[in-house]
Amino acid sequence: xxxxxxxxxxxxxxxxxxxxxxxxxxxxxxxxxxxxxxxxxxxxxxxxxxxxxxxxxxxxxxxxxxxxxxx
Amino acid sequence: xxxxxxxxxxxxxxxxxxxxxxxxxxxxxxxxxxxxxxxxxxxxxxxxxxxxxxxxxxxxxxxxxxxxxxxxxxxxxxxxxxxxxxxxxxxxxxxxxxxxxxxxxxxxxxxxxxxxxxxxxxxxxxxxxxxxxxxxxxxxxxxxxxxxxxxxxxxxxxxxxxxxxxxxxxxxxxxxxxxxxxxxxxxxxxxxxxxxxxxxxxxxxxxxxxxxxxxxxxxxxxxxxxxxxxxxxxxxxxxxxxxxxxxxxxxxxxxxxxxxxxxxxxxxxxxxxxxxxxxxxxxxxxxxxxxxxxxxxxxxxxxxxxxxxxxxxxxxxxxxxxxxxxxxxxxxxxxxxxxxxxxxxxxxxxxxxxxxxxxxxxx
Numbered sequence: 001x002x003x004x005x006x007x008x009x010x011x012x013x014x015x016x017x018x019x020x021x022x023x024x025x026x027x028x029x030x031x032x033x034x035x036x037x038x039x040x041x042x043x044x045x046x047x048x049x050x051x052x053x054x055x056x057x058x059x060x061x062x063x064x065x066x067x068x069x070x071x
Numbered sequence: 072x073x074x075x076x077x078x079x080x081x082x083x084x085x086x087x088x089x090x091x092x093x094x095x096x097x098x099x100x101x102x103x104x105x106x107x108x109x110x111x112x113x114x115x116x117x118x119x120x121x122x123x124x125x126x127x128x129x130x131x132x133x134x135x136x137x138x139x140x141x142x143x144x145x146x147x148x149x150x151x152x153x154x155x156x157x158x159x160x161x162x163x164x165x166x167x168x169x170x171x172x173x174x175x176x177x178x179x180x181x182x183x184x185x186x187x188x189x190x191x192x193x194x195x196x197x198x199x200x201x202x203x204x205x206x207x208x209x210x211x212x213x214x215x216x217x218x219x220x221x222x223x224x225x226x227x228x229x230x231x232x233x234x235x236x237x238x239x240x241x242x243x244x245x246x247x248x249x250x251x252x253x254x255x256x257x258x259x260x261x262x263x264x265x266x267x268x269x270x271x272x273x274x275x276x277x278x279x280x281x282x283x284x285x286x287x288x289x290x291x292x293x294x295x296x297x298x299x300x301x302x303x304x305x306x307x308x309x310x311x312x313x314x315x316x317x318x319x320x321x322x323x324x325x326x327x328x329x330x331x332x333x334x335x336x337x338x339x340x341x342x343x344x345x346x347x348x349x350x351x352x353x354x355x356x357x358x359x360x361x362x363x364x365x366x367x368x369x370x371x372x373x374x375x376x377x378x379x380x381x382x383x384x385x386x387x388x389x390x391x392x393x394x395x396x397x398x399x400x401x402x403x404x405x406x407x408x409x410x411x412x413x414x415x416x417x418x419x420x421x422x423x424x425x426x427x428x429x430x431x432x433x434x
Binding site for chain 2: 013014015016017018032034045048052053055
């Protein structure tokens with residue numbers, strides 16, 4: 001299972017809300033009208049769908065590599 | 072979920088249908104055939120970052136993405152001889168049997184021919200050819216003050232010798248945004264040093280082996296080294312329901328080509344917006360996997376030009392009044408009907424207003 005890290009570019013986000021519609025568990029609209037991730041990391045692939053649906057391209061989702069501690 | 076899905080068109084609508092099919096668990100064959108030589112790319116970037124030289128890789132996904140997800144991406148390949156009864160098509164040179172066919176072939180730029188130096192802007196190759204032709208000595212004439220014209224003018228002004236925009240309407244984007252906003256945009260063009268010619272059309276082009284002059288319908292001529300034509304698109308629409316289904320079972324359409332049934336507007340509507348293409352692709356993929364879900368979102372588009380980020384939501388061909396708020400550098404415009412209900416809204420450098428306009432439209 002992958003872990004995804006979610007970041008939002010506040011300069012691009014327009015509070016359109018497509019992410020909140022698609023993944024209400026992962027995104028919310030802040031009082032100022034822009035979206036914010038509810039959690040910085042998630043295993044829910046809906047994060048990827050939400051990023052793809054953002055009309056401003058403001059959501060970045062990166063897959064976090066499993067950290068392997070070398071001896 | 073199995074079966075072969077053939078997707079004609081490798082733009083946003085086609086490629087997004089393919090990847091959504093995979094994320095919804097479709098494990099049959101998926102073939103995406105595009106007639107351009109490039110993998111799926113972000114078309115909105117062409118008149119912005121790509122033309123401006125800020126970006127050379129407008130790919131929607133990294134190059135290996137398609138193979139990794141088992142999506143057969145066939146470039147330089149068109150889909151012909153579709154037989155809807157036998158469910159076959161000629162894909163390149165392969166006779167293919169399909170279970171689902173998605174028409175996502177888009178539209179073409181309306182083109183005008185003339186001497187070399189006349190450009191259009193629809194494809195990545197169009198954008199690269201235009202960029203290649205421009206330098207600081209270029210006298211650029213743009214035909215049409217629509218979105219393409221406005222973005223190209225805004226991107227190149229300052230790095231070329233001169234920019235002239237020729238527009239038959241009395242203001243830029245007048246049909247979509249109305250005379251009030253159009254007038255404001257006209258003033259902005261001029262403040263940026265763009266020679267804006269309104270209420271005038273193009274009569275013809277002159278040049279021996281290379282464009283030299285643009286002749287206008289008012290008798291004037293403008294010297295030009297590069298001409299960019301942005302006068303809209305052409306193509307036949309495919310009518311579908313709110314889930315992207317045509318009247319033929321197993322055949323779907325999405326993106327610019329689709330005349331999509333909009334329950335909230337009680338009519339079919341064809342839109343050429345990134346957001347609709349993405350949303351419709353998702354709806355088509357859902358229909359194919361047997362979980363149809365209607366898409367009926369207000370249209371949304373945005374454009375960066377002349378120091379303004381313009382964002383528009385909704386759809387209005389006519390309206391009763393425009394309610395303006397703000398100043399010329401940051402404003403909103405509400406397009407309302409006789410009862411004051413919101414039909415569409417524009418936000419200029421007022422980003423977070425657009426979210427609340429959208430919520431008002433769907434309420």
